[in-house]
Amino acid sequence: MAFNDLLMQVGGVGRFQQIQVALVLLPVLLMASHNTLQNFTAAIPTHHCRPPANTSLSKDKGLEAWLPRSRSGQPESCLRFTSPQAGPPFPNGTEANSTGTTEPCTDGWIYDNSTFPSTIVTEWDLVCSQRALRQLAQSLYMVGVLLGAMLFGYLADRLGRRKVLILNYLQTAVSGTCAAFAPNFSTYCVFRLLSGMSMASIALNCMTLNMEWMPIHTRAHVGTLNGYVYSTGQFLLAGVAYAVPHWRHLQLLVSVPFFAFFIYSWFFIESARWYSSSGRLDLTLRALQRVARINGKREEGDKLSMEVLRASLQKELTTGKGRASAMELLRCPPLRHLFLCLSMVWFATSFAYYGLVMDLQGFGVSIYLIQVIFGAVDLPSKFVCFFVINFLGRRTAQMASLLLAGICILVNGVIPRDQIIVRTSLAVLGKGCLASSFNCIFLYTGELYPTVIRQTGMGMGSTMARVGSIVSPLVSMTAELYPSMPLFIYGAVPVVASAVTALLPETLGQPLPDTVQDLESRKGKPSQQQQEQQKQMVPLQTSAQEKNGL
Numbered sequence: 390m391a392f393n394d395l396l397m398q399v400g401g402v403g404r405f406q407q408i409q410v411a412l413v414l415l416p417v418l419l420m421a422s423h424n425t426l427q428n429f430t431a432a433i434p435t436h437h438c439r440p441p442a443n444t445s446l447s448k449d450k451g452l453e454a455w456l457p458r459s460r461s462g463q464p465e466s467c468l469r470f471t472s473p474q475a476g477p478p479f480p481n482g483t484e485a486n487s488t489g490t491t492e493p494c495t496d497g498w499i500y501d502n503s504t505f506p507s508t509i510v511t512e513w514d515l516v517c518s519q520r521a522l523r524q525l526a527q528s529l530y531m532v533g534v535l536l537g538a539m540l541f542g543y544l545a546d547r548l549g550r551r552k553v554l555i556l557n558y559l560q561t562a563v564s565g566t567c568a569a570f571a572p573n574f575s576t577y578c579v580f581r582l583l584s585g586m587s588m589a590s591i592a593l594n595c596m597t598l599n600m601e602w603m604p605i606h607t608r609a610h611v612g613t614l615n616g617y618v619y620s621t622g623q624f625l626l627a628g629v630a631y632a633v634p635h636w637r638h639l640q641l642l643v644s645v646p647f648f649a650f651f652i653y654s655w656f657f658i659e660s661a662r663w664y665s666s667s668g669r670l671d672l673t674l675r676a677l678q679r680v681a682r683i684n685g686k687r688e689e690g691d692k693l694s695m696e697v698l699r700a701s702l703q704k705e706l707t708t709g710k711g712r713a714s715a716m717e718l719l720r721c722p723p724l725r726h727l728f729l730c731l732s733m734v735w736f737a738t739s740f741a742y743y744g745l746v747m748d749l750q751g752f753g754v755s756i757y758l759i760q761v762i763f764g765a766v767d768l769p770s771k772f773v774c775f776f777v778i779n780f781l782g783r784r785t786a787q788m789a790s791l792l793l794a795g796i797c798i799l800v801n802g803v804i805p806r807d808q809i810i811v812r813t814s815l816a817v818l819g820k821g822c823l824a825s826s827f828n829c830i831f832l833y834t835g836e837l838y839p840t841v842i843r844q845t846g847m848g849m850g851s852t853m854a855r856v857g858s859i860v861s862p863l864v865s866m867t868a869e870l871y872p873s874m875p876l877f878i879y880g881a882v883p884v885v886a887s888a889v890t891a892l893l894p895e896t897l898g899q900p901l902p903d904t905v906q907d908l909e910s911r912k913g914k915p916s917q918q919q920q921e922q923q924k925q926m927v928p929l930q931t932s933a934q935e936k937n938g939l
Contacts, residue, residue, distance in 0.1 A: 392662055393900050396604050398693075399677050400684025406602055408683075409657060410611060413595050414618045416558065416650045421622035421764075422629070422643040423565070423588050425746055427527045428756060429626075430636035431509050435501040436516055438469035438494035457491055467517035469494060493517070507635045513574045522574065524862050529578045531743075533585025535855030541590030542848015546841070550598040551659040553590055558651035560587040565644025569637045584644075589855065593847045596831045601660040601840070602680075605900055612832030613775040620771065620824065623764030631757050666840040666903055670698050717842060718849060723908040727837050728846065730892050732853040734787065734830055737886030740857030741794060742823040744864065744879040745816055763820055770821035771828050782897040783833040784890060790829060791887035794822035798880030802873040823883070836896040840903040 400406075437456055456464040468491040500511045510516060515523040537557075545553045564583035571577035599611050626643075633639045661676040674693060681690025718728040746763060777786040797819035804812050830850070838846035867874040902908055 392665065392903070393605050395661075395677060395693075395698075396602070398686070398689050399681035400686045400689075401604050402607050403680075403684030403686070405658070405680045405683040409602065410599050410614070412653060413554075413599055413657070414615060416591060416647065417595055417615060417618045418622040418625060419643050419646060420588060420592060421619055422626045423561075423584060425623075425626065425760075426640070426643065427509075427523075427530070428746075428760065429505075429508075429630040429634075430639055431515070431523050431526060432505045432756065433510050433516065433520075433523070434503075434505045434508070436466055436498045436511075437464045438467070439496045439499050440469065441496055465491075466498075467494060468492070505634055505636075507637070509574070509577065509636055512636070515574070526574070526578050526581060528859055528862065530581045530585040531855050531858045533582035534589040535585075535852050535859065536582075537586030537589035538593065538848045538851035538855060540586070540848075542593060542845050542851065545590070545594055545597070545848070546663075546843070546845045549659050549663055550594045550601070551654070551657045554594045554598065554657065555651065555654045557587040557590045557594070558647050558654050560584075561591065562644060562647035562651055565647065566641060569641035569644065589851055590848075592831075593851055597835055597843060597847060598657070598660055600832070600835050601662040601901070602658075605898070608836065609775065609778045609832060613771060613778070613828060615831065616767070616771045616774075616824070616828030620764055620767035623767070624761060627757050627760035627764065630760070662840055662901070662903070665698070670695055674698055717905075718846065721905055723905060724838075724842065724846075727893070727908075728849065730889050731830075731834055731837070731846070731850050733886050733889045734791070734826075735834075735850040735854040736857040737791060737882045738823055738826045738830060738857070739854035740861050740864075741798060741879045741883050742820070742827065743858040744861045744875065745798075745820045745823070762817055766817050766821035767824045770825045774825035774828055778829060778832070779897075782895045783829060783836065784893055784895045786829045787826060787833055787893075788887045788890045790822045790826040791883040791890065794819045794826065795880045795882070795884035795887065797822065798876055798883070800880075802876035802880065806872070819880075826883075833893075833896065836899070836901060837893065838902070839905055839907055840901065841905070843901075 457468050457470060458464060471490045471492050494517060498514060498516060502511070505511070509526065510523055513519075513522075541553050541557065561584055564580045564587065568577055568580035568584065571580060596612070596615055599615070600608050603611050629642060630639055633642055658676055658679060659672070661673045661680070664670075664673040664676060674695060677693055678690040681687060681693075718724050774786050774790060777789065797815045801812055801815040801819070804815065806812070831847075834847055834850050835843060861879075864878050865875050867878065
């Protein structure tokens with residue numbers, strides 16, 4: 390595989406790579422904002438029933454006379470008395486309340502707006518009997534992510550990474566802005582679904598476009614940088630949500646920047662590796678020469694020619710003609726093995742991750758503080774993961790992160806519920822391990838699949854991740870059977886996925902495969918392959934001169 394040699398000849402990691410990687414990663418800052426936005430835009434403030442419209446609270450001894458109390462002594466959120474109750478408030482909340490007849494909140498609710506002045510919950514009364522609609526909105530967003538991973542992953546392998554990214558930036562900008570002005574809940578859900586579709590593709594194509602322009606020895610750095618940018622976005626979300634508590638303003642603020650991303654994305658250069666795998670050597674040559682000029686390697690770029698590319702990429706051109714379809718993931722044995730194993734890893738990572746991060750209000754402390762803590766734990770965890778990826782390998786990092794995350798969550802299930810600090814610490818540690826797993830799986834999947842089907846494979850992996858994020862909220866319902874049951878399930882799945890990861894090959898120090906045949910050749914001795922790769926990592930300048938001399 391000589392494509393890495395071509396990249397080194399036109400500058401390796403030069404000015405072009407630095408600029409394009411930075412511009413491609415900038416929208417990733419707002420990915421965290423969209424993925425977990427409903428922790429803030431759909432927050433549930435304290436609420437209770439509104440008394441009948443013709444009620445005089447001063448005459449009826451105040452609002453307390455209408456509110457029954459729960460066993461904990463707090464006002465009921467979804468019930469009120471049919472008539473005001475005489476006597477003092479009910480401090481014990483037991484016997485006195487049983488004497489009054491109650492009814493649902495037929496006149497609406499009164500919300501505590503001190504923390505959240507406006508959310509979709511308060512605007513459309515998504516509480517009590519309508520509470521499930523709040524989860525429906527987030528589930529539909531995840532359904533959009535699932536659909537986007539399948540659709541745009543396929544299109545990116547057919548049309549190219551750049552074109553799909555341009556479309557996705559525009560779709561995110563328009564759908565996110567429209568969601569901010571949604572007149573009703575149904576319209577809001579439609580635009581959130583469209584946002585989910587585009588965000589899934591942005592996540593996949595950002596990683597793939599950057600990785601395909603980078604030499605072998607820098608791919609892990611780009612993958613780790615991508616993870617850190619996403620983690621920084623979590624800090625950004627906490628600060629922005631605190632400063633802009635109104636849900637419509639917050640939704641608008643995290644969506645409008647994508648119009649700017651859409652404008653400058655037209656200047657991106659399409660992946661030359663994708664061009665070559667499509668058999669379009671003229672565009673491959675043009676892209677490489679343009680990159681060489683940007684990197685200050687004009688002379689080396691001019692030495693490239695169609696003949697040089699044909700000689701250098703002869704194997705890719707003879708074995709990589711024709712685009713592989715998504716069915717090849719099941720039809721071809723090497724791809725099927727990768728697909729089944731990676732599907733489990735993607736599913737488990739997302740399943741456990743969203744089981745933790747989408748219940749920030751359940752920690753009993755400030756939702757903004759928990760958001761910051763969840764973002765902060767990513768920094769050291771991804772730093773450790775970076776070293777494991779580079780020195781011990783991708784497979785080791787993937788196995789360790791999933792196993793440690795599963796253990797943290799399982800242990801959390803047996804800790805007494807009054808140990809809030811211990812339980813929160815374990816949850817934060819487990820979330821950090823899952824963030825590392827996400828960081829690794831994007832890089833690992835891109836290195837395992839060949840170029841002809843890489844984006845489709847990434848899309849199918851992301852699809853399985855979205856299935857996990859959709860199923861994850863349903864598991865929380867098992868708490869009605871046993872309080873710790875969700876944690877046992879959230880913890881067991883990553884442990885199983887960790888064992889499955891052992892069936893995958895290592896990719897540390899190996900070139901990206903371009904064809905299915907390259908997967909077969911990777912089954913040889915790793916040490917011999919790595920030695921051969923080191924020999925190949927010599928610029929093709931000499932070959933180019935010989936060709937030009939002929």
